[in-house]
Amino acid sequence: MHKKSDIIWIQGITCNGNTQSFLNYPNMEIFLKRYNFLYHPVLESKLDVIKSLEYNKKFDFLIIEGAISKNFIRAGVNFYEKVKFLAKNAKYIIALGTCATYGGIFKRKNSESITGVFLNGDKNDGLLKEFQTKTINIPGCPAHPAWLVSTLDTLKNNGFILMDKLNRPKEIYGYLVHQGCNRNEYFEWKIDSKNFGEKEGCLFYLQGCRAPLTHGSCNRILWNEVNSKTRSGSPCFGCTESSFPRNDMFETKTFMSIPADLPMGVSKRAYLTVTGIAKTFTIKRLQEKII
Ligand code: SF4
Incomplete structure (x- = not known):
């Protein structure tokens, strides 16, 4: 002992x-x-x-x-x-x-x-x-x-x-909060969540989710052992970074329809290429409401 x-x-x-x-x-x-x-x-x-x-x-x-x-x-x-x-x-x-x-x-x-x-x-x-x-x-x-x-x-x-x-x-902050979110498939296929609390869609494109720019383990070490902000339908505010708190935390700031802050390490060219291709497909399963 x-x-x-x-x-x-x-x-x-x-x-x-x-x-x-x-x-x-x-x-x-x-x-x-x-x-x-x-x-x-x-x-x-x-x-x-x-x-x-x-x-x-x-x-x-x-x-x-x-x-x-x-x-x-x-x-x-x-x-x-x-x-x-x-x-x-x-x-x-x-x-x-x-x-x-x-x-x-x-x-x-x-x-x-x-x-x-x-x-x-x-x-x-x-x-x-x-x-x-x-x-x-x-x-x-x-x-x-x-x-x-x-x-x-x-x-x-x-x-x-x-x-x-x-x-x-590093064990806690070596990852981004985006890793482990159960909305990753929606992120990849660029399917937006329109309202707070929805089970479907990704919160990055409209609701200001900062998880792709924020170091933390909220989606790997769950809160109260069951949940996280993004899992429950609320955007990550980026609270583990020095830029927190920001203004307009529930909005995705855009220029010419492109998010002002792209996922960490992703160039504008790579982002436009990947999202451009993703948007040309319609994945019926991901368009449907779960609840
Ligand atoms: S809601 Fe946030 S954490 Fe989840 S996939 Fe979208 S950007 Fe990543």
């Missing part, structure tokens, strides 16, 4: 969404046999918020939920100063969620003063950039609880994790 790893989970500027998401983790009992919360904002833990911010011993994981600002006061103390103090003693730092990773939704109105942990948008200019080498980013609005747990387990068991250039675990 491995020794339990200690976690301090601290909240910066946040809506609490990643905590809510984590509380839906289905194997919490097993998780708590391997991990020990020195502090968590809502789960039972050994320390209170003030003591956790002043914790002065080495520990395993500092999980930061929410964006960072030098002006943010939490529990009467300057959050930035305290989190910097904690970061020095943590073996690994997990930036959990899109706000902790890039600055996220709160950064949109305060673009100068709010950042992620070591990233500021997609630049390595976050307020805690000196801790970049031990920070793992798990973006998502919110992040899926299994993404967090698998990252913790990998670090705990192996002592390292493969990451992309934004320090996101």
Whole structure:
């Protein structure tokens, strides 16, 4: 039996969404046999918020939920100063969620003063950039609880994790959200979905689905173990990328009927050729309503 790893989970500027998401983790009992919360904002833990911010011993994981600002006061103390103090003693730092990773939704109105942990948008200019080498980013609005747990387990068991250039675990963010969507056939044959919630059609052409441009595992590691946005008929918003949130998230911006943003790595020429050919065929089975 491995020794339990200690976690301090601290909240910066946040809506609490990643905590809510984590509380839906289905194997919490097993998780708590391997991990020990020195502090968590809502789960039972050994320390209170003030003591956790002043914790002065080495520990395993500092999980930061929410964006960072030098002006943010939490529990009467300057959050930035305290989190910097904690970061020095943590073996690994997990930036959990899109706000902790890039600055996220709160950064949109305060673009100068709010950042992620070591990233500021997609630049390595976050307020805690000196801790970049031990920070793992798990973006998502919110992040899926299994993404967090698998990252913790990998670090705990192996002592390292493969990451992309934004320090996101490759196992989770090495794929696009488009991979695994059960509408891929509609995408290939360029058959649009017209309304939210429809079972048929692809949401890329009219409804702004960003899955072909977004790194994540929403269609491989399902939400609540059963579903994803695109499976239920709502477009992917691209919430794991630094460009989130965008304006007009439910629309596909086009120029001369061609999507302004094409699937990642696909040239305009390749897109026009493939969709042009696809459109010349009528696949009766795919034109029919399922429900
Ligand atoms: S709905 Fe989105 S994720 Fe699904 S096939 Fe279309 S573009 Fe890909």
